[in-house]
Amino acid sequence: MSKLFITGQKRLSGCVEVQGAKNSALPILAATVLTRGESVIYRCPDISDVEASQRMLRWLGLKASRSGEAVLVQSDGLCRHDIPDELMRQTRGSIVFLGAVLAAAGRARLSLPGGCEIGLRPIDLHLKALRRMGAVIKERHGWLDCRAPHGLKGAEIALPFPSVGATENIMLAACTACGTTVIGNAAREPEITDLAEYLNRCGACIEGAGESEIVIDGVKELHGCDHALIPDRIAAATLLCCAAATGSEITLRGVIHPHLGAVLPLLEDAGCQFSASGNELRVRCPERLRSMKMIRTMPYPGFPTDAQAPLLAAAATADGTTVFVENIFENRYRHTAELARMGADIKTEGKFAVVEGVRSLYGAAVEATDLRGGAALMVAALGAEGKTELSGVHYLERGYDHPELTLSALGAEILRT
Numbered sequence: 001m002s003k004l005f006i007t008g009q010k011r012l013s014g015c016v017e018v019q020g021a022k023n024s025a026l027p028i029l030a031a032t033v034l035t036r037g038e039s040v041i042y043r044c045p046d047i048s049d050v051e052a053s054q055r056m057l058r059w060l061g062l063k064a065s066r067s068g069e070a071v072l073v074q075s076d077g078l079c080r081h082d083i084p085d086e087l088m089r090q091t092r093g094s095i096v097f098l099g100a101v102l103a104a105a106g107r108a109r110l111s112l113p114g115g116c117e118i119g120l121r122p123i124d125l126h127l128k129a130l131r132r133m134g135a136v137i138k139e140r141h142g143w144l145d146c147r148a149p150h151g152l153k154g155a156e157i158a159l160p161f162p163s164v165g166a167t168e169n170i171m172l173a174a175c176t177a178c179g180t181t182v183i184g185n186a187a188r189e190p191e192i193t194d195l196a197e198y199l200n201r202c203g204a205c206i207e208g209a210g211e212s213e214i215v216i217d218g219v220k221e222l223h224g225c226d227h228a229l230i231p232d233r234i235a236a237a238t239l240l241c242c243a244a245a246t247g248s249e250i251t252l253r254g255v256i257h258p259h260l261g262a263v264l265p266l267l268e269d270a271g272c273q274f275s276a277s278g279n280e281l282r283v284r285c286p287e288r289l290r291s292m293k294m295i296r297t298m299p300y301p302g303f304p305t306d307a308q309a310p311l312l313a314a315a316a317t318a319d320g321t322t323v324f325v326e327n328i329f330e331n332r333y334r335h336t337a338e339l340a341r342m343g344a345d346i347k348t349e350g351k352f353a354v355v356e357g358v359r360s361l362y363g364a365a366v367e368a369t370d371l372r373g374g375a376a377l378m379v380a381a382l383g384a385e386g387k388t389e390l391s392g393v394h395y396l397e398r399g400y401d402h403p404e405l406t407l408s409a410l411g412a413e414i415l416r417t
């Protein structure tokens with residue numbers, strides 16, 4: 001298994017392009033199952049979750065291949081409606097194939113995606129919504145067996161929680177359903193809007209994406225289209241945390257500033273200075289961050305749960321105490337134990353993490369426990385005294401496109417075995 005060897009306390013400098021959004025790529029690749037013809041998805045990050053999605057598309061009979069920074073999908077060959085366990089388990093984003101395959105094939109048989117490192121990841125909201133649209137779903141022996149004997153029909157669906165995945169599954173199931181679907185309390189993440197833009201370009205009729213109410217008028221069929229993914233706001237936030245942990249000044253290219261609306265003010269409170277021009281964002285970070293007081297993760301447009309771990313790593317050497325409240329997932333502080341091996345002073349209790357800033361962390365052998373936890377250890381290692389050996393790099397590769405190359409380009413001393 002690969003490892004990263006990082007020598008800390010190197011100033012970063014220069015400009016890097018932000019990768020395309022992982023959490024747009026996964027639902028949009030699943031959405032190609034609904035279309036006929038060819039789609040070209042530009043700025044598709046070269047990450048293992050995208051590779052896993054391509055394998056699922058090929059399993060279903062579609063053609064999916066990478067051409068540089070784009071993924072090409074030829075959707076005319078859909079010939080299966082089942083996705084086996086070994087494919088489903090490769091990425092958490094796979095559950096979004098449920099709505100697409102059920103709508104396209106009238107049936108879907110997927111193995112239940114189990115929990116993962118950050119929580120139980122239930123799908124009750126997905127299943128309840130699809131049943132309201134006429135799906136007959138049996139759950140047994142770890143399999144979901146779904147049918148739409150009379151086709152899927154539009155429905156009024158009020159989500160008790162603005163679930164990103166449930167919103168996406170409903171959108172995919174509703175695009176070619178008979179009638180109109182209204183999603184109340186829909187997730188408002190930018191990746192939802194990106195998915196809606198792809199689907200509308202394919203001929204769907206979706207209004208209100210990005211707001212709390214999304215209306216989808218079912219259409220007969222969808223064709224392929226070309227689509228460039230939005231930049232990955234979490235990858236951008238992670239790079240800002242790398243700069244913040246090393247007192248650096250860097251420029252990110254291809255950023256959509258409003259997508260970082262809940263992240264930038266926190267880093268400004270900590271002493272970082274931002275300047276934006278066009279799609280570039282420059283950050284100048286202080287030698288040592290001030291504490292950020294209290295950070296609560298919330299559904300968009302609140303502070304994103306996926307940025308909690310990298311920001312917590314940057315807060316570990318801030319001047320003062322920062323309290324984190326993780327409101328979205330029930331087990332998303334596993335990185336704190338590994339950070340403690342680097343000298344961090346963090347106490348966790350349920351959804352709370354109290355981070356007492358220390359003067360400096362020191363390099364150690366640490367192990368990533370999940371995608372964003374791995375990012376946190378990378379942030380900490382960049383600012384730490386001495387060398388860090390980071391294992392579990394496969395977690396990082398799920399969501400970050402060659403992070404060691406990106407950071408080396410900014411002057412970090414980072415080697416990969």
Ligand code: EPZ
Pocket residue numbers: 022023026092093119120121122123124125126127161162163164165166187305306328329330371372399
């Ligand atoms: C998406 O996960 C993202 N994944 C996650 O990114 C992200 O953290 C999350 O949204 C929140 O923004 C992808 O887009 C592939 P949810 P998802 O449904 O759809 C509960 C990363 O690091 N819930 O909004 O699974 C659930 O347990 C990943 O890139 C139910 O109870 O998130 C969680 O507590 C991690 N029942 C909360 O809602 C359901 O049926 C948020 O889940 C569905 C969700």
